[in-house]
Amino acid sequence: RWQKIFMIPLWSKMAVFWNKMFLTIIVLLIVLFLDAVREVRKYSSVHVNEKAANVNTNAFDHIQMKLFRSQRNLYLSGFSLFLWLVLRRTVTLLTQLAKGMTSHAALETQVNDATEAARKYMAENERLQEALSEKESSKKKESAEATDEKLKKEVEHLKAELQKTS
Helix, strand or coil: CHHHHHCCHHHHHHHHHHHHHHHHHHHHHHHHHHHHHHHHHHHHHHHHHHHHHCCCHHHHHHHHHHHHHHHHHHHHHHHHHHHHHHHHHHHHHHHHHHHHHHHHHHHHHHHHHHHHHHHHHHHHHHHHHHHHHHHHHHHHHHHHHHHHHHHHHHHHHHHHHHHHHC
16 A cells, blocks of 8 residues: 555655755754753743742742743654654655565565466476477387397398298
């Protein structure tokens, strides 16, 4: 099933574009992740300093809100980066599997064709061996008959000579 999808001409044209797009999205996700890490570190250090200074509650809540948002962005960008890498690996494995299945099917048909050809040649070889052995046996038979005929003629000739002499 995947073979049909990966054999579409549009897919091969998109493959080059897909690789560039993948790298672009990875770079974008890494930048977002690093920005989120920077924001979390920034507001975590401010959080400690502000708590020690006992500033008013609105400022503290505002810092907490920004810390929460930066942590949320960190988790979202990190999870998105992870899932994007998993998606890329899955697509790579599916592509390799489709190519492997295609080559497996081609090799299987090639093996079947070779097996059929070998059976055909072996049957033809057996038939030729039988024909050769029949020919050899008929030649032996003919040579035996020819020898037998010669001997009979010689016996007849010797009988004729014997009768002439007697």
